[in-house]
Amino acid sequence: MTADILKRVLWFFLFVLAQVFVFGRIHLFHYATPLFYVYFVALFPRNYPKWSILVWSFLLGLVIDTFSNTPGLSSFSLTLIAAIQPYAFEIFVSREAAENLEPSAKAIGPLKYSAYISMLVFLYCVVFYTLEIFSFFNWEQWIFCVIGSTVLTLLLIATIEYTRGK
Numbered sequence: 086m087t088a089d090i091l092k093r094v095l096w097f098f099l100f101v102l103a104q105v106f107v108f109g110r111i112h113l114f115h116y117a118t119p120l121f122y123v124y125f126v127a128l129f130p131r132n133y134p135k136w137s138i139l140v141w142s143f144l145l146g147l148v149i150d151t152f153s154n155t156p157g158l159s160s161f162s163l164t165l166i167a168a169i170q171p172y173a174f175e176i177f178v179s180r181e182a183a184e185n186l187e188p189s190a191k192a193i194g195p196l197k198y199s200a201y202i203s204m205l206v207f208l209y210c211v212v213f214y215t216l217e218i219f220s221f222f223n224w225e226q227w228i229f230c231v232i233g234s235t236v237l238t239l240l241l242i243a244t245i246e247y248t249r250g251k
Contacts, residue, residue: 093141096125096128097125097141097144097145100121100122100124100125100145101122101145101148101149101152103121103122104120104121104122104149104152104153105149105152105153108120108121108241109152109153111237113233113237114229114233116226116229116230116233116234117229117230117233117234117236117237118230118233118234118237119234119237119238119241120206120209120210120213120234120238121238121241121242122145122149122159122163123163123166123205123206123209123238123242124202124238124242124245125141125142125145126138126141126142126145126163126166126167126170126205127170127188127201127202127205127206127242128187128188129141129167129170129171129188130185130186130187130188131171131174131175131178131182131183131184131185131186131187132184132185133171135168135171138167138170138171139164139167139168141167142163142164142166142167143160143163143164143167145159145163146159146160146161146162146163146164147159147160149163155217157216158213158216158217159213161212161216162209162212162213162216163209165208165209165212166205166208166209166212169205169208170205173201173204173205174188174201176201177193177197177198177200177201178193178197188201188202189246189249190246190247198246199243202239202242202246203235203239206235206238206239206242207231207235210230210231210234210235210238211231213234214227214230214231214234215227217230218230
């Protein structure tokens with residue numbers, strides 16, 4: 086258990102550093118920003134304690150909010166995704182699968198993994214940008230932000246997942 090906590094703390098700090106110093110500064114066409122830290126929530130294994138996923142996600146969102154000047158947006162959005170993640174993962178995993186199965190393209194297959202990660206990232210982007218814009222008067226900007234950030238984040242996650250699988 087201690088090794089798992091240390092591993093999560095290391096990943097936590099790596100995701101924070103990557104988002105704050107690298108990905109948070111990328112704004113493609115003033116719409117698309119890679120929200121790479123969603124990947125942290127997607128990596129929790131099957132049957133991981135739900136309360137722990139919520140705590141880790143809230144803390145990550147809180148730290149990202151602190152450095153990104155987005156008060157409460159990441160915290161709320163990541164906590165919502167953390168509440169959905171265990172149930173979303175169960176949709177794509179067979180009942181005979183191992184109890185501690187970690188989400189990866191290698192473990193559940195590339196198609197199922199792509200659908201799983203796409204669902205989480207898209208939902209995160211919808212919630213995040215809906216709260217950020219907080220208006221549907223400029224719905225075109227909202228759509229561009231959601232779609233652009235979703236695609237950019239999925240490309241980044243696919244790249245990481247491809248290198249991780251080798």
